[in-house]
Amino acid sequence: LHFDIAKRLGEKYQIQACLMTYEGRPWERFFIAGLRKSNKNTIIVGCQHTVIPLSAADMFLHPLEQKLIPLPDKIVTTGMIPKNILEKYGSYPKEQIVAGCALRFESLQNIQLLKCRKESKQNFVLLVAFGGSTEEIPLLNYALRQAVLIKDAVFRMRTHPAFPWNQLLSLSSWDKVLPENVENSTYSEVLEDLKDCDAILYWGTTVAMEALMVGKPVIQFDRGDLLNYDPLFEFTDFKWQVQRKDSLQKIIQKIQALPETQYCKHQQQGRKYMEQYFYPVTKENLDKFIYN
Numbered sequence: 224l225h226f227d228i229a230k231r232l233g234e235k236y237q238i239q240a241c242l243m244t245y246e247g248r249p250w251e252r253f254f255i256a257g258l259r260k261s262n263k264n265t266i267i268v269g270c271q272h273t274v275i276p277l278s279a280a281d282m283f284l285h286p287l288e289q290k291l292i293p294l295p296d297k298i299v300t301t302g303m304i305p306k307n308i309l310e311k312y313g314s315y316p317k318e319q320i321v322a323g324c325a326l327r328f329e330s331l332q333n334i335q336l337l338k339c340r341k342e343s344k345q346n347f348v349l350l351v352a353f354g355g356s357t358e359e360i361p362l363l364n365y366a367l368r369q370a371v372l373i374k375d376a377v378f379r380m381r382t383h384p385a386f387p388w389n390q391l392l393s394l395s396s397w398d399k400v401l402p403e404n405v406e407n408s409t410y411s412e413v414l415e416d417l418k419d420c421d422a423i424l425y426w427g428t429t430v431a432m433e434a435l436m437v438g439k440p441v442i443q444f445d446r447g448d449l450l451n452y453d454p455l456f457e458f459t460d461f462k463w464q465v466q467r468k469d470s471l472q473k474i475i476q477k478i479q480a481l482p483e484t485q486y487c488k489h490q491q492q493g494r495k496y497m498e499q500y501f502y503p504v505t506k507e508n509l510d511k512f513i514y515n
Contacts, residue, residue: 233261245269247281255293269295278450299323324508325501336438350420352430355383427452438490
């Protein structure tokens with residue numbers, strides 16, 4: 224269907240250039256093939272607009288696929304780190320990938336680092352951030368079990384708009400009354416939740432990257448997947464990792480015990496990493512989307 228649509232568009236209109244998303248999806252490949260079939264001179268620029276975990280296997284080109292899979296003339300990434308990931312784990316021609324800017328994450332550029340909440344003397348608030356799929360159920364089950372064990376911490380659940388709290392909970396194996404220290408987030412914006420928490424527990428959501436951008440420590444839940452779904456798989460500085468059998472208590476204690484100077488240093492490292500992942504939207508960076 225996508226091949227046929229692109230081919231018809233290319234035959235009906237003299238398309239000089241096409242700017243499209245690029246995640247290595249099959250529909251993208253067929254669309255590119257359709258445009259190429261109708262007009263070989265059409266310039267195609269692919270926009271890598273989100274994150275690249277190792278589980279995004281479609282993004283990694285094998286050497287034997289170079290002449291088989293239709294590719295854009297140029298792939299523009301959100302920053303230098305995704306560019307390096309594609310070059311390190313894939314077989315794209317280096318001149319084909321350029322670091323552009325993060326159009327979807329432009330709002331993060333003007334947000335300042337948040338101060339540590341230790342001075343507030345409130346209970347430790349762990350923001351459990353979910354994506355929008357049933358694959359997040361193991362994270363929910365783990366968080367609920369830990370909430371029972373760590374009664375002096377607040378477990379605040381932030382669900383994805385496409386997968387609300389009641390629906391997520393109904394699919395869980397939890398058949399008891401929810402622990403008193405578990406609550407559903409009522410904030411509409413992610414930033415509000417980040418301001419009102421001490422750390423983030425996640426599996427594969429980009430909320431963890433937003434958290435690093437504002438200086439919050441992150442804890443990645445490792446389900447033991449064959450493929451790595453963590454968008455921060457190369458980052459280790461202000462980050463911890465847990466498995467189903469592990470307790471969160473020790474990690475929470477380590478975060479609480481960090482001296483202010485060390486905490487601030489880790490914040491800077493996290494921010495620096497994210498600024499390399501998401502380049503700002505400037506005229507110079509926007510020019511990268513133009514094929515010369």
